[in-house]
Amino acid sequence: MTTTAHPLVTAARRLTRDLLVPQAERVDRTEVPAGHLEAIRRAGLLGVGAPREYGGANAPVAVARETAEILAGACCSTWFVQTQHHTPVKLIAAHDSPVRERLLRPLATGELLAGIAFAHVRAFPRVPVRAVAERGGWRFDGRVPWYTGWGLNDVMLLAGMTDTAEVVFVVADAREQPGLTPSAPLRLAALTAARTVSLELDGLWVPEESVVLRMGREEFARIDLPRAANASPAVFGVAAAALELLAGTPEGEATARALRERLDGVRRESYALADHPAPHACVPERLAVRTRAFDVMRAATTAAIVAGGGRAMALDNRAQRLAREGLFLLVQGQTADARRAHLASLASG
Known part of the structure; x- marks a missing residue:
C-alpha cells in the first residue's frame, strides 16, 4: 500500500509472490511448513527490527509494519507464526540479561525461532500461570491457553506471576519436557495451520540465568495499554x-x-x-x-x-x-x- 524503497519490503513482496500466495490455500487446510519459516529467515525478515550489532536489520518501524502487512495478506497463518518471534527479540534486546548475550544473535539472524506465552498475564486478577522462586531459578505452574508455532519454535518467552504480583519473563525451550505438556493441536475456525496448542505447566523449572525481565503487574499493564x-x-x-x-x-x-x-x-x-x-x-x-x-x-x-x-x-x-x-x-x-x-x-x- 506504500512505495517504501527498502530491501526487506522488496524481499517480502518476492517471497509472497513466489511462495506464500501460491500455497496459501493448501497451507490453510494443513499446517505452516518449516520451509516457509526458513524462506522468511533467508529473506532477513526474522531480524527486521533486531539490533544490527547482533545480526539484525534494525529497520525503521514503517518497514516492519509494511512487511507484516505483506506477509499477512499473503498467508495469515505463516505471518502469525513468524510475528510471535519479534516480541521476544525486542524484549531481549531492550533489557540487559544473560539471555541477551546468549540468545539475541541467533534470534536476530533467525537461527533460532521464538514464540510467546504471556498473553495470559492480561487476565489479571485471574492468574493462569504462577511463578515461584525455587532452587536458584523459577518454578511455573498453571495453563497457557494459547501457544502458537508448536513444533516450529525453538524457544518461548514465558511469563508467570508471583504471589506479590510481579511478572517474571523467562526463555524456555519450546518442547515437551518435565513440567511442560502440550495439548493436541487446537482446531480453530481460522489459522489452525499456525500450530496452536495449550500448555500445561506442572512444576516447569527454569534457571535464573534464563530470566529476561521482572516487573510489577501494574507496570506491565501500563506499558501494555497503549500498545494493545x-x-x-x-x-x-x-x-x-x-x-x-x-x-x-x-x-x-x-x-x-x-x-x-x-x-x-x-x-x-x-x-x-x-x-x-x-x-x-x-x-x-x-x-x-x-x-x-x-x-x-x-x-x-x-x-x-x-x-x-x-x-x-x-x-x-x-x-x-x-x-x-x-x-x-x-x-x-x-x-x-x-x-x-x-x-x-x-x-x-
Missing part, C-alpha cells in the same frame, strides 16, 4: 489482499476503489497514533481507530465473498480464507478495553 490499543498491520494486509481480489472482478472495481480510500485513510491515522510521542494520551483514539480498521477489513472481505458468489464458499477459494482470517484478527491480541470499545461501536451502528 493499536490496530495490527495484519488487519491492513488482509483488507488490502481482499480489495486486490475484489478489484479483479467485473463488478467489484468501483467498490474496491471506494474501500481502498477508506482503508488508506484509517491506516494513516492508525500509524500516526501508534507513533504518538505520548502513548497514554490517546488510548481512546487508538481504540476508536482500531475499531474502524476492523470495519473496513470486514467490508473488504465481505465484498470479496459477494463478488465471488458461490465459488467463494469452496475451501480452496481465496476470498473465504481471507474472510476467516479477518474473523481471527478481530480477537487476536484482544484486551478487555478493546472488546468493550468494539462492542460499543457495533451497538451504536
Whole structure:
C-alpha cells in the first residue's frame, strides 16, 4: 500500500509472490511448513527490527509494519507464526540479561525461532500461570491457553506471576519436557495451520540465568495499554489482499476503489497514533481507530465473498480464507478495553 524503497519490503513482496500466495490455500487446510519459516529467515525478515550489532536489520518501524502487512495478506497463518518471534527479540534486546548475550544473535539472524506465552498475564486478577522462586531459578505452574508455532519454535518467552504480583519473563525451550505438556493441536475456525496448542505447566523449572525481565503487574499493564490499543498491520494486509481480489472482478472495481480510500485513510491515522510521542494520551483514539480498521477489513472481505458468489464458499477459494482470517484478527491480541470499545461501536451502528 506504500512505495517504501527498502530491501526487506522488496524481499517480502518476492517471497509472497513466489511462495506464500501460491500455497496459501493448501497451507490453510494443513499446517505452516518449516520451509516457509526458513524462506522468511533467508529473506532477513526474522531480524527486521533486531539490533544490527547482533545480526539484525534494525529497520525503521514503517518497514516492519509494511512487511507484516505483506506477509499477512499473503498467508495469515505463516505471518502469525513468524510475528510471535519479534516480541521476544525486542524484549531481549531492550533489557540487559544473560539471555541477551546468549540468545539475541541467533534470534536476530533467525537461527533460532521464538514464540510467546504471556498473553495470559492480561487476565489479571485471574492468574493462569504462577511463578515461584525455587532452587536458584523459577518454578511455573498453571495453563497457557494459547501457544502458537508448536513444533516450529525453538524457544518461548514465558511469563508467570508471583504471589506479590510481579511478572517474571523467562526463555524456555519450546518442547515437551518435565513440567511442560502440550495439548493436541487446537482446531480453530481460522489459522489452525499456525500450530496452536495449550500448555500445561506442572512444576516447569527454569534457571535464573534464563530470566529476561521482572516487573510489577501494574507496570506491565501500563506499558501494555497503549500498545494493545493499536490496530495490527495484519488487519491492513488482509483488507488490502481482499480489495486486490475484489478489484479483479467485473463488478467489484468501483467498490474496491471506494474501500481502498477508506482503508488508506484509517491506516494513516492508525500509524500516526501508534507513533504518538505520548502513548497514554490517546488510548481512546487508538481504540476508536482500531475499531474502524476492523470495519473496513470486514467490508473488504465481505465484498470479496459477494463478488465471488458461490465459488467463494469452496475451501480452496481465496476470498473465504481471507474472510476467516479477518474473523481471527478481530480477537487476536484482544484486551478487555478493546472488546468493550468494539462492542460499543457495533451497538451504536
